[in-house]
Amino acid sequence: MAEDQAKENGAGVRHKPRAVALIGPFGTGKTTLLEAMMAAAGSPLRRPGETRSRQTTTETRLAHATYLGDSWSILDCPGSVEFAFEVQAALAVSDLAVVVAEPAPSRAAALAPLFRLLEDEGLPFLVFLNRIDALNVSLAECLAALQAETRRPLVLRQVPIREGENVTGYVDLASERAYRYRPGAPSELIQIPSATAADERAAHETLLEALADHDDALLEKVLEGVAPTPAEIYQRLQKDVAAGAIAGVLLGAAERNHGIQRLWKALRHDAPEPDETAARLGIDPAGPPLLQVFKTSYAGHAGKLSFARVWRGSIRDGATLEAGRIGGILRFPGNDALKIAEASEGDVIALGRLDQVATGATLGGSGEKLPFPEPPEPVYSLAITTADRKDDVKLSGALQKLLEEDPSLHLLHEAATGETVLSGQGEVHLHAALDRLSRAYGLKLVTIKPQIHFKETIRKAVHQHARLKRQTGGHGQFADVKLEIAPRQPGEGFLFVDRIVGGAVPRQYIPAVAEAAEESTKKGPFGYPVVDVSVTLLDGTFHSVDSSDMAFKTATRIGMTEALAKADPVLLEPIDKVTVSAPNSYTANVQRVLSGRRGRILGYHERAGWPGWDETEALVPEAELHDLIIELRSQTMGLGTFTKTFDHLSEAHTRLAERLAREAAAH
Ligand SMILES: Nc1nc2c(ncn2[C@@H]2O[C@H](COP(=O)(O)OP(=O)(O)O)[C@@H](O)[C@H]2O)c(=O)[nH]1
Ligand SMILES: [Mg+2]
Incomplete structure (x- = not known):
């Protein structure tokens, strides 16, 4: 251990502050891992004796640690798919992601969306196979299940040492040293147990082969049977992980503080420097200080906090940016926030009181605009x-x-x-x-539940005569119109036609008739907007004293109300084109869910770039979509998602129309 540490320290490299995101499906132990890492770095998040009451993480938590003299920002992300945007935002400012996974092959599919994000961004990652204490299948099986979900080659960095049912330690495959886990203390260096030796040799060979894929000199050595030194292996690993060519797989149990030092050291070695990440993102190394905001929160009396990463240069508290004056720079080395005077390249900090700044904003720089992920479509x-x-x-x-x-x-x-x-x-x-x-x-x-945007139309043309005649004291009100209302083709909208000849209705009143006719379509017999109708003014009479715009409007409205009711009104319901995405083992379930919601299945196909996933397309009434995501997730182990776009309006069946209209009216 001490020797290891000396070697780590002796490397003589000064690292800039780096940032890692802890990501993974819900409940895999990310928050527990954050706590374990902070404790190992000497900045425990809980005070001793405090009871552990863990809650679902619903937003990314930022913590700062110093490990072997290096400065780290750790972003503990929510695992639930419903908070996926928090993950995307955290990844946008991280040098490397630690994917926290469980040793349960049946749950590996839940990693697919995360792996896709990492692959698409070319972001380096390591897998931390947590709960190794609960390993009850073969590690090879776990690894194969994980590998099936990602294009990036996964390379095992450790093999477990098992004693009976328990995993009691590991052999590091780069150094080929064995360690025994000790509760609350660094692991103890031991001899490789004979029962593990064969496993270790095989896994070590596999590691070398994976590394030799990217290194001809190493390949030659492997072929000649010359053993590369641990230093050579570490160097190769670092290059390949940082380049996103491979991802190392580490073992541990966050709850028991097992494998935490090993993880820290892997991060120390393998996480790219902030300037390397900046280069990957296409950021010019020269120029004025440049920051990116990835999260905003209103923290009670502290006011607005803008969480940002410094990509270039440094920034002092009180400095004035285009977006305003910085009112505080915060770090989070433990449970409390710490005010600092200056943040420099690589730091992830919270900036106070930048009222004009939104999540995703680029601060400083010279007119640069850094890309930021788009939020997912609502479901x-x-x-x-x-x-x-x-x-x-x-x-x-x-x-x-x-x-x-x-x-x-x-x-x-x-x-x-x-x-x-x-x-x-x-x-x-x-x-x-x-x-x-x-x-x-x-x-x-x-x-x-939000109301559905029903519409109405008519199926029959109707002639309607409407007359207003009122005598009230002085001069009265008089208007008389003959209208024809008729259905139009779907999507044609409203049309007013003037067929008056010989001044039966004087010119000046015609706009009033047109206006009242259109207004009357705002609410039809079912209470919804009437679409795709034409109204023709055929004839009418007037009175030289008692006629007015008002009178013609009123007469038209009376006529329209009666006419719409007689013209075979029908309720139209919006139908959306829905595309559901899920692993193909659930495609039958997906189709059943859609059919159960009056959906018409259009077909399904493989989802491009997502091996083992299907996309199913269907036309589904909007009225059935409100809680679709809930049923979909329950039928697909939480993995199904969907997108929708309005497709067309369709006549609702009578009974349904009546029920829906009643429901809508009851709102
Ligand atoms: N057996 C075992 N349980 C763990 C381990 N790490 C975390 N857990 C438990 O798994 C549950 C979920 O952990 P949490 O850190 O909140 O998961 P997160 O959703 O990924 O943040 C908690 O009850 C933890 O105590 C581990 O290494 N071994
Ligand atoms: Mg959590």
Whole structure:
């Protein structure tokens, strides 16, 4: 151990501050790993004696550590797919990702979306196979299951030492040294147990072969049977991991602090420097200080915090940027925030009170605009109102901030229904956001299923005569119109036709008739907008004193209401084209879910770039989509997702039309 440490220290390299993101499916032990890493680096997150009450991580947590003299920012990301944007944002500012996985082949498929992100970005990563204490299948099987999900070759860095049911230590495949785990202490160097020796030899050979793929000199040695030195192996590993050519797989048990020092050292060796990451992102090394904001949060009395990475140069507290004056620079070395005077290249910090700055913003630089991931399309929506109307103004201000904190939330004020609709990645995502809102602003909120955008049309042409004649004291009101309303082709919209000849209705009143006719289509017999109708003014009469715009409007409205009711009105429901993506072992389930929601399956095909995944396309009524994501996830081990686009309006079946119209009216 001591020798190892001396070697690590003796390397003589000064590293710049680096950033790693801990990512992985829900519950694999990322937060536990963060705690273990911080403890190993001497900055424990919990005070001794404090009880461990772990909660679902719903936003990325930033922590700072110093390990063997190097400065690190660790981003503990949420695992639930509903918070995927937090992960994307964290990866955008990280040098390397640690993918925390479980040794359970059946759950490997959950890693596919994360591996895709890493592969697409060319981001280096290591896999930390956590819960190695609970390993009850062969490691080879685990590795094969993981490898099936990623294009990047996975290279085992350690083999477990097993004693009976338990994993009690590991052999490091680069140094070929064996260690025994010790609770709460660094692992102890031991002899390679004879029972592990054969495994170790084979895995060591596999490691060398993988490395030789990228190194001719190493290949020659391997072919000649000359053993490369550990130093040569480390060097090759570092190059290949940093280049994204391979990903090392490390073993451990975060809960027991096993394998944590080994992970730290792998990071120390293999994580690229910030300037290497900057180069990968195409950032010019020369120029004024450059930062990127990847997260925004409103932290009570501390006000707005903009979490950012420094890509170039350094920045002092109080400095004025185009976007405003920096009001505090924070680091998070433990449970508390620490104010610092200056942040430099590589640092990940929180900047105070940059009111004009949004998540994803590039700060400083010379007009550069760094790319930032687009939030995913929403899959779940809720209409929100305040329990007390007095809170409405407060709500709109609070929502503004909420959207700033989380760009994967979308807000829409529906003109047609008057609803405020919040959309996002699922029930958990929306409720976490609304809880935060309620707590931070003391708002009582009510959420309901948003209304569907039904429309109406007519199936029959109708002639309608309408007359207004009122005698009230002085001069009265008089207008008389003969209208024809008729259906038009789907998508043709509204049309007004004037067929008046010989001044039966004087010119000046015709615009009033046209206006009232169109207005009358805003709400048809079912209470929804009427589309694809024409209204023709055929004839009419007037009175030289009592006629007016008002009178003609009223007469037209009366006529329209009667005519629409007689013209075989039908309810039209919006039909969306839905594309569901899921592993192909669930394609049958997906089709069943869609059919159960009145969906018409159009077909399915392999999802491009996603081996083992299918895309199923279907036409599904919008009225059936509200909780589709919930059923889809429950039928696909949480992996199914969908996108939708409006396709067409379709006549609703009578019984359904009546039920839906009743439901909508009850809102
Ligand atoms: N057996 C075992 N359990 C672990 C280990 N690491 C974490 N856990 C448990 O797994 C659960 C989820 O851990 P957490 O860190 O919150 O997972 P996250 O969702 O990835 O952040 C917790 O109950 C942990 O105590 C481990 O190494 N071994
Ligand atoms: Mg967590």
